[in-house]
Amino acid sequence: MNVPGSESLAYEVAAPAPVPTFPLDQWYVAALGWQLTDKPVGRTLLNKPVVLFRTPDGQVAALEDRCCHRALPLSNGTLDERGLRCGYHGLLFNGDGKCIEIPGQDKIPSKAKVPAYHVKERDQIVWIWFGSSEHPEPNCEPPAYEVHSSGKYIFDGDVYHYDAPYQLIHDNLMDLSHLGYVHLRTIGGNASIHMNAEMKVESDDRTVTVTRYMPGSVPPPTYVAAYPFKDRVDRWQEIEFHVSHLRIWTGAVDANTESLSNPDRGGFHMRGFHGVTPETETTSHYFWTIATNPQSDHEAIKAKVVEQTALTFEEDKVIIEAQYQNMCRFGTPPMIDIHVDVGANRARKIIEQLRHCAR
The missing domain is CATH 2.102.10.10 (Rieske [2Fe-2S] iron-sulphur domain)
Structure with missing residues (x-):
């Protein structure tokens, strides 16, 4: 029996906002100028x-x-x-x-x-x-990239379209151990040295930095074509992940001539900017530039470095798109992680956290 006034009140509870597909409240690369x-x-x-x-x-x-x-x-x-x-x-x-x-x-x-x-x-x-509904207006300036404006380097670049999700490109760039297998014609080198390189990974809530040193390496073809190395070299790879882009500084000095921890070290430099912008959930834009510091024949060496870099990225594109096609073919069986995956896994965690923050 219903007693007047005793009816229970029904309250509508708003459904939680859906998690955005991509991290919002971010500047993404739309083009090269x-x-x-x-x-x-x-x-x-x-x-x-x-x-x-x-x-x-x-x-x-x-x-x-x-x-x-x-x-x-x-x-x-x-x-x-x-x-x-x-x-x-x-x-x-x-x-x-x-x-x-x-x-x-x-x-x-x-x-x-x-x-x-x-x-x-x-x-x-x-x-x-x-931006999200909370931040439709920018709440910060877009990132600076002084490599393009400092006058210390010469550079060029282009854009690739990938038939693959953008985080597979992140994974590839965060793990340069693959160079010895995928890029033998350009920036590769001894695969064993790459896989066993001394590696340090640091991260916070928005960035991941991977540092890899490879002393006593044989310089790969791109390096030999661009710089007058004497023999063996000490190589470095410094990868800095941000949600919308990565900065990768690679290079080498003649073996045992300079400390690889010196930020002002000389030798041959390749500074890469990698703007990775999702097109859709399954396709991506990859905006890249490469900057270098030739000692002579500036334009000729720049052209060589850019040509070799483009070749490298074309090799990556073949691998990543084939990887994604196979992922679609096989569905979602478990995949194992190995020691070189630490940086990429931390980058994925940051992406996931930022997606949920922008609800």
């Missing part, structure tokens, strides 16, 4: 179709890649002296996504606009902000 010239560039970044272009004053802008009139991708349009013009009916948009001209029509509806993203170019790297 020299890739944005006289044409708009369309890319999907973190599942979001984006068009990138330069405004008349040379600044970088990023808009949703969809015209608000009939939905043509704006990346199919053209740039003129005032902004980005849609390739279907000529609507003209400025860098804020506002329509500033409709051909043949004086009145521009207030709704004639396209969502804009926060984007910033720094040290010739174009960064785009993907």
